[in-house]
Amino acid sequence: MILPKQGESVLVQNMTGRYGRLHTRLMLDYGTNVAAGSAPGKGGQSVEGVPVYNTVAEAVEKTGARASVCFVPAEFTLAAGEEALNAGIKLLVIITEHVPVRDELRLVQLAQSKGASIIGPNCPGIIIPSEKVKLGIMPAASFAPGGVALYSRSGTLTYEIAGQLTGAGFGQSVAVGIGGDPINGTTPVEWMDFVQGMDSTKVVVTVGEIGGDAEERLARHIEKSRYRKPVVAYIAGRHAPKEKKMGHAGAIIYGDYGTADSKIRALSAAGVKVAMTPSQVPALVRQSLG
């Protein structure tokens, strides 16, 4: 995965929609170089002074952007994602919620064949405070530059924990919401390997929730790969009922599969410090840094 540097051009897909407009402004306010947008049939318009093109290919050609933030509605996300990946986008951030799982799988396969990365869908995006790069919808005020790499399956919980970390003096090297769906464009394991290579990251905070076995897989990976950076985790949903989707499409326990207890046990056994509430996270980060 290649993350944009400060000042690097990025695109917004469906820039002329309500969320596209709002977040184009907020990303620009943060200092991110939103250089162009795309929206079929809206070529020639502009949003916040940023030119809009009919296609991603045209926007890429004009700006050289390699990253795109996609605000296209779920029904059309597959087509929009394919358009971006085929136009040479290497980092595709899909904010959209409610994308069908088979569409997500098709996009993941296409990204793999193109050597590209997807973040999301159903996520707040990614923020790199030291580079003033924000590709997504997170509130900038919760984040500050620092040494914590934060990733989460949930949006507001990311903001909450980032806000508490920032308040306690722990800024973030990078923070990402990987998405609340059963399928993530970038998996926790891929993400953990990526941040291990970031010099600016001193400690990793992972925020998981009920559903699936991503955290169990992560725990095995931390053990097997002898992960070199300290890891702190928080898992939401210890009191969630079974067989009920808890807001996120991916947050569901089937039988004994996907419980918070199973995840907490696996992570603890792998040497991860597990917080029982979001407010315990900063103290565990402090402990990890020694």
Place this chain on the structure above:
Amino acid sequence: MRLFEYQAKELFKQYRLPVPKSVLVNDVDGIRGAFASLTPPVAIKSQVLAGGRGKAGGIALVDDPTEAEREARRIFSLSIGGERPNSLLVEQAYPHDSEMYLSVSLDRGDRAFVAIAASAGGVDVESMAGKVIRRISLDGIDAAFADEVAALLKLPQDQASQFVAILLSLERLAREKECELAEINPLAVGKDGTLMPLDAKIIIDDNALFRHPEFAKLHPEDEFEGEASRQGFAFVRLGGDIAVVGNGAGLVLSTLDLVGDAGGNPACFLDLGGGAQQERIEAALRLVNRLPGVDRILVNIYGGITRTTDVAAGINTVLAEGVVKPIYARVSGAEEDEAQKLLAGTPVKMYKTAPEAVEAVVKGA
């Protein structure tokens, strides 16, 4: 969206999968007629979405109409995982020697659909011995794929050809109807070697329902769930007395944990969604205010894109309507001082942190 067994079996029939002869009845009065149309023994099966209905006594095997009526009455009175059966599937029993397992499901970790088959069925798929797992292409499988699975299961020739037909049909159903899970457990092997699906479990990808209008009106909706879904809230009823409202699924989930740890009983999970506006807060508070069993309301908002002043204004509007149960609120984030000023002097109890608000709402202080 999970389908009832009888709905899943209707789909099976559309896809030419074999199913035992059956009749659906909605009350005890219908049971004798249904029984008479079948040859004893007959299975009476509660139609519920909750798991573990067999253990809960939700299935009975009967030999005569009087017994059928008695068992039907008993099953209709059961609460299975909190769910009362609205209908029973009265089904021809299928005498068999052994049971197999077959499913097409999403493997989240491997980011692929997989076929799972085992020649010995069982309750727990995870621990099934000798199971075969094969990745399925998004474009489907062919007969060679199904043949290979049958060969790995070491099925005798006559069973293998039936199995191949069943796997091909089940995979086509799962793909065309965009199921997260299509499962036959058990797949019975009759005394003459005929394969017969005895139970059918289907979960449709909720996010794909826009491509499948045929499923739109399949479930009778709870009044409150219907209202929540029209408003675009994620909403789950939980049966307790503290309504839990917040913005963002993870944040609300973590608030439920705090309430549970403090010994409280949540009445519901309500996620307003990101970027919630004032009208949405108002709609949510009106909804939980009239939800049966709710005694107090916990609001946990971390304002980012959601403006905390909008939240405060929304709370004030519903307070002015004079219909609201005690509200305990933690409203934090951008413009929080302004929001707190808006709520000063109102009956709303305000807290700086989520744990403080939770402690207070659980005590009812």
